[in-house]
Amino acid sequence: MTEYGELSGKVVAVDFDGVLHSYTSGWTGYVPVDPPEPGALRFVHWLIGQGAEVVIVSSRANRPEGTEAIRTWLRTHGFPELEVTQTKVRAVAYVDDRAVPYAQGDWDDCQARVSLLSGSNRNERRGPHVKTLFPSADAAEDINELTSRLVRDGYVYLPGFLPADTVEAVTGQLRQALHKIGWLAGPDTSKVAPGAEPKFTGDSFRQVYPVIQQLEEFHQLAHDDRILRLMAGLLGGDIFCHPAKVCRISTPSAGAGAYFTRAHQDFVVLHTCSDVLTAWIPFTPCTPESQGLRILADSHRDGFLPTDASVGGARPLYLPVAADDPRWMTADYAVGDLVVFHSLTVHGAGPNASDTVRLSADVRYQRTGDEPMRAEFAHPHGWPRTPDWDELCAGWSTRAWVDTPDTVPLEPMPTDVSYGEYLSTLVTPPSRLLGL
C-alpha cells in the first residue's frame, strides 16, 4: 500500500456478486462459479495503488464457508488478499451494482433509479441475462458529463428527454396511417386489427412505407431543437441531420426468430464517417413483450466488426451475436424517452411477442464540414423502393426537414464490388469522439 495515494488509509467497500464476480450464473450456492467482471482486477489494483484498504462486503460472508469460498475465488483469479465481511463497514465509498446514490435531497432521481433497478426483474422476461441501460436523466443539462458517458458506454439513455405529447402527436399520425391501410384496429390504438397479420416485407413495404415517409411531422420531430442542441453538444460543432430517417414498424414477430432487428453497427451502412450519432425515439411504450432497442455493452470499443456473410443476402449487415449474450442491455422505454448511440455501438431489437405494433424512429446526425455522407442518405429511407422527396413532400410546409446542406460532400457507393467485399476492405475513419 503506498502511503501517498489519494485514498491513503481510507476504506473502500466493494460488493462481490455482480461487481468483482460476474455472477452470470446467478445463485448456485456459497461457492462462486463465474469469472471476474472484465477490468475488476485492474480496478482493485488501482484502489490499492492509491493507498485504499479494500473490504469486500457480501452477504455470502454470513456463513464461514461463504467467506472462505470468496477468499479461494480471489486467490484463483489473481486478486490480492482482501478483508471479507458481511458487515456494513465505515467506508469513503461503496462500489455496488445495486446501490442508488443519494445526493442533496434529489429523491426524484432516487425514485427513478430504484424503479430502474427493480425493473431489471422485468428484463428477465426478455431473456435471462438482459440488463437495464444506465439512465442519464440526471445529467440531461450537463453536456460534458453526457459526452463522457457516451464515450464510456457507447450510448446515453435519456428517459423523458422530449415532452411526451410532442412525440405522441406523431404517434397519432402513424397510427392513423396504419389504421387506414388495415393494420391497426383503430386510429388511436397500436393493437393489430382483428384478422390482420401485418408483416413489413416485399409488397407491403411498397404499400405502407411511402404513407409513413410522407408524414411531415415524422421528419420534423428529428429537427426538434432539444435533439439538435444535444447532438451539436455531443459532436462538438455544427451538425446536420441525415435526410433518410428510419421508421421501425415492428409488427408482432414472436416465433419468427430471436430478434426483430438483428445485431448490427450503424457504421455498416454509413462507411464515410465514424462519428455519426443515432437518435432512437420510441413512439409507443416498450414492454418486455413488445421489446425495443437493445445495446451491447462496451461494443463501441471493439471497432468495426466483421459481419456474418451467411445472413442478409446481398447486404450482409449483421453480426453473429447471440440473443442471450450477457452484454445485452435495454429498458422499458416510455414515449418521450431518447437513446443516443455511436455508429460503432452494436445494437438491435428483440422479437415483438405482443399483439401491438411497436413504432420507433432512428435518425442519424453528423458534423457539417467534416467527412462526407453516403449519397443514398440524401434520399428517403428505402429509396428507390420508396418514392423520392418530390413525391413525398407534396403539400409540406417546408422541405427543410429533408434537405442536405450544400457543404456536405455526397459519396456514392462503389458499383464495381459486392457489398460484402466492400465491407471487408473498409477502413474506419478515425473517431474524434472515441479517440479510436
Ligand SMILES: O=C(O)CCC(=O)C(=O)O
Ligand atoms: O428499433 C429497432 O428495432 C432497432 C433500431 C435500430 O436498429 C437502429 O436504430 O439502427
